[in-house]
Amino acid sequence: MRGSLVKNLALLFLVVLLAVLPLFIHRDAEFAGADSRAEEAILELAPDYQPWFKSIWEPPSGEVESLLFALQAALGAGLIGYYIGLVRGQRKGA
Structure with missing residues (x-):
């Protein structure tokens, strides 16, 4: 148990180090x-390029855009985590 705790803390430290x-x-x-x-x-590459279409809706600011992106990422992570937990629970129960 102690060895896995040390290994997990070392990996967590490395992840934080890579991010910071x-x-x-x-x-x-x-x-x-x-x-x-x-x-x-x-x-x-092509200064005269014109996009084919415009966005239907553009967020009013960069902060709102970041918020929507973060919400999308959180929802996706939550769904993936729920699915993984569901599958593990079904395997342990069976």
């Missing part, structure tokens, strides 16, 4: 999302 370390290495870097970087690359 880039913020200290590249202090002045702009961590933009993939959408904005793709848009920049397209405009650099």
